[in-house]
Amino acid sequence: MGRWPTGRLRVGTGPPPPARAPTAALDQLQLDIYGALIDSIYLYDKWGEPISSEQWDHVCGIVEWVCANWDQPDEGIWETRGGRKCFLYSRLMCWVAIERAMRIARRRGLPADMARWGGVRDAIYRRIMQRGWSAERHTFVQHEDDSVLDAALLMMPLAKFISPTDPKWLTTLDALGEELVSDSLVYRYDPQASPDGLRGEEGTFSICSFWYVEALVRAGRPDEARLAFEKMLTYANHLGLYAEEIGRTGEQNGNFPQAFTHLALISAAFNLDRALG
Numbered sequence: 001m002g003r004w005p006t007g008r009l010r011v012g013t014g015p016p017p018p019a020r021a022p023t024a025a026l027d028q029l030q031l032d033i034y035g036a037l038i039d040s041i042y043l044y045d046k047w048g049e050p051i052s053s054e055q056w057d058h059v060c061g062i063v064e065w066v067c068a069n070w071d072q073p074d075e076g077i078w079e080t081r082g083g084r085k086c087f088l089y090s091r092l093m094c095w096v097a098i099e100r101a102m103r104i105a106r107r108r109g110l111p112a113d114m115a116r117w118g119g120v121r122d123a124i125y126r127r128i129m130q131r132g133w134s135a136e137r138h139t140f141v142q143h144e145d146d147s148v149l150d151a152a153l154l155m156m157p158l159a160k161f162i163s164p165t166d167p168k169w170l171t172t173l174d175a176l177g178e179e180l181v182s183d184s185l186v187y188r189y190d191p192q193a194s195p196d197g198l199r200g201e202e203g204t205f206s207i208c209s210f211w212y213v214e215a216l217v218r219a220g221r222p223d224e225a226r227l228a229f230e231k232m233l234t235y236a237n238h239l240g241l242y243a244e245e246i247g248r249t250g251e252q253n254g255n256f257p258q259a260f261t262h263l264a265l266i267s268a269a270f271n272l273d274r275a276l277g
Contacts, residue, residue, distance in 0.1 A: 028074070028075040028079055029072065029074040029075060029084065030074055030075060030076065030077065030079070030090070031066075031069070031070065031072065031074045031090040031091075031093065031094055032076065032077050032087075032089055032090045032092075032093035032094075033093075034062055034065075034066050034093065034094060034097040035092070035093025035094060035095070035096035035097040035100075035159075036093060036096075037062070037097070038059060038062065038063070038096070038097040038100045038101055039096050039097075039100050039159075041055075041059060041100070041104070042100035042101070042103060042104055045104055045108070046107075050108065051104070056104075056110050059101055059104070060101070060111075060112060062097070062101075063097060063098055063101045063112075063117060064113075066094050066097045066098060066120075067098065067116065067117065067120040070091065070094035070120065070124055071086075071127070072084075073085050073086050073087075074087065074090050076089060076090055076143075076152075077089050077090070077152050078152070078188055078189070085142075085143040085144075086131075086143050086144040086145075087142065087143045087150075087152075088128060088132040088140060088141065088142060088143060088144070088150070088152075088153065089142075089150065089152035089153070089155065091124055091127060091128050091132065092128065092155065092156060092159060092161055093155075093159070094124055095121055095124040095125060095128070095159075095161060096159050096161070098117050098120060098121040098124070099121055101117065102114060102117055102118065102121065125161075127144075128140075128161075131144040131145055132144060133168065134146075134147050137175065138168075138171045138172075138175075139171055139172040139175040139176075140153050140156065140168070140169075140172045141153075142189060148189065148190070149175060149176055149179050149180055149189065149190070150188065150189045151176065151180055151186050151187065151188045151189065151205065151208035151211065151212070152188065152208075153172060153176065154173075154176065154186075154208065154211035154212055154214075154215045155211060156169060156172075157169055157215060157218050157219075158211065158214055158215065158218070158267075164215065164218035164219045164220075165218075165219060165220060169219075170219060173215055173216075173219055176212070177212075180208075181212065182204065183231065184209065184212075184227065184228035184231040184232060185204035185209050185231075185232070185235075185246055186204055186205060186208035186209045186211070186212045187202060187203075187204050187205065187208070188202075188205045188208050203245035203246055203247045203248065203253050203254070204245060204246045205244065205245055206232070206235075206242045206243070206244065206245065206246060206258070206261040206264075207244075207258070207260050207261045207264045209228070209232050209246075210229075210232065210261065210264035210265050210267070210268040211264055211268075212228060213225045213228050213229045213232070213268040213272060214264070214267055214268040214271050214272075216228065217268070217271045217272050217275045218271065222272065222275040222276055225268075225272050225275070226272060226276065229268060229269070229272055232265075235250060235252075237252060241256070241257040241262070242256075242257060242258065242261045242262065242265070243255060243256035243257065243258060243261075244256070244258045244261065
């Protein structure tokens with residue numbers, strides 16, 4: 001099941017905008033989902049209830065699969081149809097899957113092949129740093145050995161892969177602000193620079209806009225973050241809810257309400273409030 005389907009459903013009145021295409025996630029490979037899953041399990045185990053021995057066995061099976069398959073090209077988080085690529089975000093979330101599982105094992109004293117897991121985790125880190133970084137542009141990029149930007153890069157410091165004040169990250173954040181941010185609203189990527197095989201116009205992605213707010217906060221730029229956050233609040237509907245996208249004239253497009261958008265909103269608001277505290 002796709003998390004961010006590319007089908008566009010209008011929320012509101014009047015004729016719908018041209019749909020780009022229905023989701024094709026059913027037949028796609030999306031390696032990032034394993035990081036999201038195990039990160040959720042890690043948080044549940046830490047703040048909710050300790051996972052059972054049977055559940056840990058399932059986690060170990062997933063991690064072993066990730067260790068064996070992380071370097072495959074895939075369609076990525078945005079379910080693109082431009083062909084499988086070695087997306088940085090997919091690599092990042094495979095790193096998250098292994099790293100969070102290792103945290104659970106260490107904290108709970110659970111059995112795990114820590115030497116193998118740690119070796120693969122470190123290999124993914126080095127791969128991202130070597131082939132996901134453009135020395136020419138001084139930015140991290142959408143996929144290996146390219147120069148295209150992607151708003152999913154905003155998850156790098158949020159996932160604790162890189163320090164939010166690392167010089168490499170700060171130049172990436174500035175580049176994202178220059179190329180993908182329009183009056184605090186964030187496009188997920190530029191379809192002209194990175195063809196996705198879909199028709200129609202691309203709106204700004206609300207989850208990316210809230211990721212941007214949180215990235216600014218963590219980078220020590222709370223005033224910019226507050227301005228971006230307050231502008232985003234003006235695009236909510238009368239119930240304070242958001243769809244997947246915001247169109248060029250401010251309309252809500254896509255899945256509505258989208259849970260992932262609101263989770264990003266809560267996280268951005270929490271971190272911004274703590275920074276301004």
